[in-house]
Amino acid sequence: MTALKIAKDRTLDIKNMEILSKVHAKNLVKWAKDKPEALVLSADLTSSTEIDLFRDAYPDRFISFGVAEQNMMSFAGGLAREGFIPFVHTFAVFIYRRAYDQIAMCIAYPNLPVRMFGFLPGVTTPGGATHQAIEDTSIMRSLPNMTILECGDATDVESVLDAANAINGPVYIRMLRGEIPRLFDKSEPMILGKARILSRGNDITILSSGICTEEAMRAVEALKKHGVSITHLHISTLKPFNDTAVLEALSANKYGVITMENHSIIGGLGTVAAEEMAEAGIPNKLLRIGIKDTYLHGAGREYLMREYGFDAMALIREIEKIVDTSFDITEDDLRRVRFEPINSDAKAEAL
Amino acid sequence: MKKDINKRIKEAAKGIRRRVLEHTINNNGGYLSQACSSSEILAALYLRIMNLGPVEAPIMPPPFTAVPGPDNPNYTTGAMFNGPKAPHLDRFFLSPSQYSLVLYAALIETGRMHEKGLEQFNRDGSRVEMIGAEHSPGMEIMTGSLGHGLSQAGGIAMARRLKRETGRVWVFMSDGEFQIGQTWEAMQTLSFYKLDNIGIYVDVNGYQCDGKMSKVMNIEPLKKRLESFGAKVFDVDGHDIDALIAPAKLKPAGRPLVVLAYTTPYRGIKILKEKTPKFHYIRFKDEDERRRYEAVLADF
Numbered sequence: 001m002t003a004l005k006i007a008k009d010r011t012l013d014i015k016n017m018e019i020l021s022k023v024h025a026k027n028l029v030k031w032a033k034d035k036p037e038a039l040v041l042s043a044d045l046t047s048s049t050e051i052d053l054f055r056d057a058y059p060d061r062f063i064s065f066g067v068a069e070q071n072m073m074s075f076a077g078g079l080a081r082e083g084f085i086p087f088v089h090t091f092a093v094f095i096y097r098r099a100y101d102q103i104a105m106c107i108a109y110p111n112l113p114v115r116m117f118g119f120l121p122g123v124t125t126p127g128g129a130t131h132q133a134i135e136d137t138s139i140m141r142s143l144p145n146m147t148i149l150e151c152g153d154a155t156d157v158e159s160v161l162d163a164a165n166a167i168n169g170p171v172y173i174r175m176l177r178g179e180i181p182r183l184f185d186k187s188e189p190m191i192l193g194k195a196r197i198l199s200r201g202n203d204i205t206i207l208s209s210g211i212c213t214e215e216a217m218r219a220v221e222a223l224k225k226h227g228v229s230i231t232h233l234h235i236s237t238l239k240p241f242n243d244t245a246v247l248e249a250l251s252a253n254k255y256g257v258i259t260m261e262n263h264s265i266i267g268g269l270g271t272v273a274a275e276e277m278a279e280a281g282i283p284n285k286l287l288r289i290g291i292k293d294t295y296l297h298g299a300g301r302e303y304l305m306r307e308y309g310f311d312a313m314a315l316i317r318e319i320e321k322i323v324d325t326s327f328d329i330t331e332d333d334l335r336r337v338r339f340e341p342i343n344s345d346a347k348a349e350a351l
Numbered sequence: 352m353k354k355d356i357n358k359r360i361k362e363a364a365k366g367i368r369r370r371v372l373e374h375t376i377n378n379n380g381g382y383l384s385q386a387c388s389s390s391e392i393l394a395a396l397y398l399r400i401m402n403l404g405p406v407e408a409p410i411m412p413p414p415f416t417a418v419p420g421p422d423n424p425n426y427t428t429g430a431m432f433n434g435p436k437a438p439h440l441d442r443f444f445l446s447p448s449q450y451s452l453v454l455y456a457a458l459i460e461t462g463r464m465h466e467k468g469l470e471q472f473n474r475d476g477s478r479v480e481m482i483g484a485e486h487s488p489g490m491e492i493m494t495g496s497l498g499h500g501l502s503q504a505g506g507i508a509m510a511r512r513l514k515r516e517t518g519r520v521w522v523f524m525s526d527g528e529f530q531i532g533q534t535w536e537a538m539q540t541l542s543f544y545k546l547d548n549i550g551i552y553v554d555v556n557g558y559q560c561d562g563k564m565s566k567v568m569n570i571e572p573l574k575k576r577l578e579s580f581g582a583k584v585f586d587v588d589g590h591d592i593d594a595l596i597a598p599a600k601l602k603p604a605g606r607p608l609v610v611l612a613y614t615t616p617y618r619g620i621k622i623l624k625e626k627t628p629k630f631h632y633i634r635f636k637d638e639d640e641r642r643r644y645e646a647v648l649a650d651f
Contacts (some may be wrong), residue, residue, distance in 0.1 A: 007552060046402070065540060066539075066542070068536040068539070070498075070502070071505075071533055071536035071537050071540055071643065072532045073502075074499050074502030074503045074533070074537075075502050075503070075506035075509065075540065076488065077492070077506060078492070078502070078503040078504060078508075078510065079505040079506040079509060080506075081491075081492070081503075081506070081507060081509055082506075082514065083510070084510055084513070101496055101499075102502075105493040105495075105496050106493060106499055106503050107394070108420050108490070109418065109419065109485075109493055110493065111419045111421060111592055113422050144418075144419065144420070145419070145420055161646075167421075169420070181471070249482045291426075343512045
């Protein structure tokens with residue numbers, strides 16, 4: 001696994017874990033300053049998608065469409081054909097569910113540079129089933145020409161604009177808002193098509209995306225103390241999926257591969273990994289952690305991740321099964337790791 | 352001068368009907384009623400209303416190459432048939448691409464497409480598709496999924512205004528599209544942003560796939576509804592050339608322009624009336640019927 005280069009400072013330094021707020025809101029204003037071609041399109045969720053600061057800074061480049069996403073998507077296609085770069089902002093569900101035909105024909109088919117920011121993916125919404133985007137990656141991934149990115153921390157959110165804007169074609173982004181931890185060093189931006197390698201080991205390979213990466217980092221930290229050797233990769237480019245380091249990690253493990261995503265296990269990261277492994281002839285076992293082909297209901301994020309089995313503890317239970325050992329790691333242990341840094345015995349160097 | 356232009360438009364309209372009739376007979380099927388209802392609208396748009404750049408000579412449609420994508424930089428749309436793009440020139444968008452056959456005939460009649468181009472219609476490997484795409488002659492956006500055209504053209508009109516381009520954006524629509532929610536979303540947006548550089552001609556022929564629109568899903572009173580959405584609306588006889596041209600001459604004044612062209616789906620081909628109320632796609636029921644249409648063609 002010499003090709004795997006551990007990210008310089010991907011330390012989950014619990015003690016100093018930085019929590020940032022309105023990361024996108026501030027960053028977008030700075031980023032768009034010298035980009036007159038960048039327009040921001042809103043569908044009545046301006047504050048909720050953190051584009052209020054952009055609206056105030058550049059009112060001439062902010063276009064309000066009201067609650068009319070289908071029209072907004074087709075308009076975005078028209079604007080893009082004339083040389084503008086529309087940055088469409090709304091909740092993820094209202095992008096791919098509400099306006100799929102318009103995205104397919106007015107944006108994806110003509111390969112136009114429209115950047116779609118899907119907020120509140122999966123369980124990150126305070127809303128219920130109507131607001132939970134649980135199959136967006138699955139749907140959008142099957143559109144030709146579409147690139148799909150997902151943010152897992154503040155550094156991802158800050159650098160996703162450059163990553164997305166380098167793409168000649170449409171991009172769908174599973175975006176984070178509000179208070180976001182910084183898991184990855186600010187100096188190491190998201191790089192298109194490159195996974196972040198957070199841990200190296202020989203027993204198990206974990207691929208995680210979005211908010212599941214923080215969960216997996218907590219679990220990996222706890223498991224390492226029990227001698228489980230884990231390779232952990234954070235995936236931010238879901239399509240295209242052609243990072244050779246990922247392919248290598250899928251292959252190089254004793255017990256198999258686990259994917260972990262805030263999304264249905266059908267069509268998302270788990271499916272992508274399965275396709276890659278099958279086509280590359282990698283004969284390893286694959287376990288997909290995520291939303292198991294079910295709708296959810298409205299509740300808090302931590303509650304839903306626990307109830308539906310895709311939090312740190314769920315990962316630990318699965319690994320316990322795989323290695324046929326019980327580590328007696330409790331929810332409290334994990335919570336302490338995360339929330340009581342003073343008592344934490346998490347070793348930064350272990351990551 | 353005006354007399355000459357009107358005469359040319361009339362001749363072109365007749366030519367469009369004749370070409371589509373001939374095509375329908377030869378292929379035992381075609382979008383014939385759309386030609387009957389919209390020939391004057393398309394001929395007037397191309398010959399008088401729109402300020403398009405010329406083409407050097409009637410263009411023979413090149414074969415289909417590939418769909419757009421990041422690895423296809425030489426991709427072209429069918430916009431070349433509408434002349435070069437320039438800030439001061441107008442642009443044309445066909446919203447119901449079910450009218451493609453009629454548009455192709457119009458391009459031939461107005462000297463923009465080679466008449467042999469129509470022989471490629473619906474042939475494998477050709478751009479001259481039955482329900483055209485953005486690579487088809489005279490087209491440059493994807494519009495076969497009804498209701499998408501106006502919003503895309505609206506985006507282009509908004510972009511042209513941002514770039515301070517003076518050319519106008521013309522959209523041809525069918526009345527059936529006013530049953531679609533997105534059309535009304537687009538109308539409210541056009542008037543909210545005062546996009547008066549867009550002009551919409553609607554072929555209100557009153558029929559759709561399932562039959563008479565007032566029986567399938569009523570859209571009237573269309574003029575009142577559009578006015579209440581903030582548009583400047585004219586309802587005209589869609590076969591009267593002067594009436595079609597007049598609204599386009601008015602100086603835009605802060606509102607999107609809509610011309611409701613009320614038309615007859617069997618105009619110019621009387622025996623087509625027998626098909627009432629099923630006009631969407633004409634097929635002949637037997638050889639005798641086909642011969643009767645051949646006789647109409649011979650008299651054209």
